[in-house]
Amino acid sequence: MSEQIINITWFNVVLTSLLVLGAGICSVYLKLHLEKELVVGTIRTFIQLFLLGYVLNIIFSLNNPLVILLMFSFMILFAARIITGRVKERRIPYFLPVLGSMFLSYMIINFFVMSVIVQVKPWYKPIYFIPIGGMIIGNSMNALSISMNSWFEGLKKERDRVELYLSLGANPVESSRSNFTDAVKSGMIPSINALMSVGIVSIPGMMTGQILAGVDPLIAIKYQIVIMLLLVGSTAISTVFALHIVRKMSFTPNEQLNL
Amino acid sequence: MSSYILKLENVSFAYKAENPVFTNINAEISENELIVIQGESGLGKSTFLKLFNRFCELDEGRILLNDRELKEYQIDRLRGQIIYLPQLPFMIDGTIEENLSFAFDFQAHKEKTYNSPKAEEWMSYFQLNTKLNENALKLSTGQKQRIALIRALLLEPGVLLLDEPCSSLDRKNRELIEKKIESLTSESKVTVLMATHSEVTFGHSNYRKFTIKGKKLQGEEPQEAGMA
Numbered sequence: 001m002s003e004q005i006i007n008i009t010w011f012n013v014v015l016t017s018l019l020v021l022g023a024g025i026c027s028v029y030l031k032l033h034l035e036k037e038l039v040v041g042t043i044r045t046f047i048q049l050f051l052l053g054y055v056l057n058i059i060f061s062l063n064n065p066l067v068i069l070l071m072f073s074f075m076i077l078f079a080a081r082i083i084t085g086r087v088k089e090r091r092i093p094y095f096l097p098v099l100g101s102m103f104l105s106y107m108i109i110n111f112f113v114m115s116v117i118v119q120v121k122p123w124y125k126p127i128y129f130i131p132i133g134g135m136i137i138g139n140s141m142n143a144l145s146i147s148m149n150s151w152f153e154g155l156k157k158e159r160d161r162v163e164l165y166l167s168l169g170a171n172p173v174e175s176s177r178s179n180f181t182d183a184v185k186s187g188m189i190p191s192i193n194a195l196m197s198v199g200i201v202s203i204p205g206m207m208t209g210q211i212l213a214g215v216d217p218l219i220a221i222k223y224q225i226v227i228m229l230l231l232v233g234s235t236a237i238s239t240v241f242a243l244h245i246v247r248k249m250s251f252t253p254n255e256q257l258n259l
Numbered sequence: 260m261s262s263y264i265l266k267l268e269n270v271s272f273a274y275k276a277e278n279p280v281f282t283n284i285n286a287e288i289s290e291n292e293l294i295v296i297q298g299e300s301g302l303g304k305s306t307f308l309k310l311f312n313r314f315c316e317l318d319e320g321r322i323l324l325n326d327r328e329l330k331e332y333q334i335d336r337l338r339g340q341i342i343y344l345p346q347l348p349f350m351i352d353g354t355i356e357e358n359l360s361f362a363f364d365f366q367a368h369k370e371k372t373y374n375s376p377k378a379e380e381w382m383s384y385f386q387l388n389t390k391l392n393e394n395a396l397k398l399s400t401g402q403k404q405r406i407a408l409i410r411a412l413l414l415e416p417g418v419l420l421l422d423e424p425c426s427s428l429d430r431k432n433r434e435l436i437e438k439k440i441e442s443l444t445s446e447s448k449v450t451v452l453m454a455t456h457s458e459v460t461f462g463h464s465n466y467r468k469f470t471i472k473g474k475k476l477q478g479e480e481p482q483e484a485g486m487a
Contacts, residue, residue, distance in 0.1 A: 164349045167312060168414065169339030169367035254313050255334045 005213050017042060056130065065124045072110075072133050076102050079141040086145040089152040092258065097245040098144070105238040106136050109230065117226055135206065135227060136234045139191060143235040144242055147187030151243060154179040155250060155259055162257055172251040180247060187239040191232045198228055263287040264417060264450050265311065269320035272303075272310060280306050283320070284476045286469070288452070290417075293444045293461065296454045298471030304454035305346075307471065308420040311452070312343045324417070339367035343420040347427060348400070348407035355398075356391040359410050368414055381409040385439055401432035408436075412447070419443075421453040434460055441465055 020042050027034040059071055080099040087094075110133045114123040123129075155162060155176060165175035173180075198204060206227055210220040252258050265288040273279035280303040288294055296304050309315040310322060313334055322329045329337060350358050360373040378391065385405040389398065395406060404424055411419055421440070425433040441461045444451055453459075459466070470477045 160349045161351060163345070164351075165362075165365075167314070167338060167343040167345070168362040168365065168411070169335050169342075170362070170365045171335040171367070174335075174365050254316055255338075256314055 056126075059130065060126050063126060065122070068124050068126050068129055071126075071130060072106075073103065075134060075137050076106060079137045083141060083145045083148065087148045087152065089148070089259070092152075092246070092249050094148070094242075094246050094249060097249065098148075098242045101241040101245055102137075102140070102144070102238055105241050106133065106140070106234065109136060109234045109237065113226065113230055131206075132227070132230075136230065139231045140235045140238045143187035143191065143239055146190070147183045147239045147243060148246060150186040151179060151183035151246060151250075152259065154182055155257065159257060159259070166255060166257070172247065172255055176247060176250070180243060183243055184236070184239055188232070188235055191235045195228055195232065198224070204228070262289055264290045264292075264325060266323040267320065268323070270310065270317055270322060271319040272306065272315060273318055274306075279318075279474055281471075281476070282474045286476060286478070288450060290450055291444045291448060292450050293441065293466040294450075294452045295459050295461070295466050295468045296452060296471065296476075297456065297468060300456055302471045304456070304471060305422050307476070308343060308422055308452060308454055311418065311420055312338050312341045314343065333367075335365065335367040339365070339414060340416055341418040341420060342411040342414065342416040344407055344411055344422060344424060346423040348403040350395040350398070350403055350406065352396060353394075354392050355389060355395045355406060358395045358406060359391070359413055362410065362414055371414065373413065378409065378413060381412055385409060386435060401428050401436070404428065404432070404436060405439075408439075412443075412449070416449060418450045418452065421451060423455055424453065425455065426457075437461060 020038055024035050024038050026032070027038060055071070059067055077099065080095060080102055083098060084095050110129065111123060113132060114120045114125070114129055118128060118132075120128045158179060162175045162179075166172075194202075204224050204227070207217075207220045207224040210223060211217055250258050265286075267284050267286045270284040271279060271282045296307055298304050306315050310317060311324075311329070313329060324332065324337070324341065332340070351361065353361075356375070356378070359378050362368060363371060363373040375391065382389070382391075385408065387402060387405055387409075389402065395403070398406065404427075408419075408421075408424070424440070425436055428436065437460045440451060440453065443449055444465075467478065
């Protein structure tokens, strides 16, 4: 396992673009109109990952907790912006509260994993903190946008029922209890499904990466197990946290639906 | 303790400041009274009802329930006391009994318990020949309207706000429901405020009529002139 990882040449990386060219030909032939997206997407992948490689190199060499936290915050900020793009509701200004709840829950979870589970010293060691943090953010970002959409759509669809409950003396929590649980569940199901299928249907990316980098698969699986469980936990915590705030914002101070 | 259950003092309300719905309304409503609020569509009958359960918030003035301002009540408790029924009765997906009992789980009603025989009594009062375990979604609109009334009455509110309860009903159902509403105030301790755009079939001495005109509320009888 001490074999050095093969460094792919840039020429060969570019050669992979031929596959995208194949996709482009399909798009033209089948009139999918995806050519522009394919070109932009490919260029963005090159630029974004190229920049990430450099930024990570700098951050790893600086090893400064403030810089690492700044990078982590930037990743969360970007994820929160992606969520607002995916959630269809526009009237409720949930961006800042969601950003706050994401930051708080991801910090707590990442700190716990670094210091208690992996026992990295110092806890912010960037080669652990940033990739694991990124996985947490990426996964719960998806869960959060699914949950938020489910919450808003559920409330709009059930407006009559919610208003009936309110008019009969229910408080906002009571009137939207089923919507809240449905929203949390819909966000959590993908990560629970992943628990069921991991190792059978899919070999997860992190484990693949570690194995390619020469790590013993038996060590790699331990990391993967930690990550899988971590993702379920972080998804649940951040979703519940954010939805609590969004629920408050979905009702007026007079306990009326605000949608 | 005053004789009235509800009192409006200089009440004004507007959705948009430049176009008020009501200005400076004063009125007193006694316990067990039946009040009919009439006026053309769009003049604010529903809005007027919604001032009492704070679905609409006053801009000026105050409303008192049993001598206490509405704002002093916890909102869900207030809505447990003053129940608003919308024009179209809404049934949750379940049996009639589930529809009649779900609100007893709310904090606002925690000291009350759902009483099945009482529900049966109200069912026969409203001439409903259905069973409690029937699916509520399969009922006709007239039946649903009566179930919605029973659902509210089982919670023993002090005030019922009925928003056009008969507008979507045929003549027979309308007369039946109006007759039952008329006798409610004498047979139970409930004050009823009912908004309607059409004439009612109530006996003249059994109710008081408020008419919404020119952003004011006009009482039918001369002694109600205080209502501007």
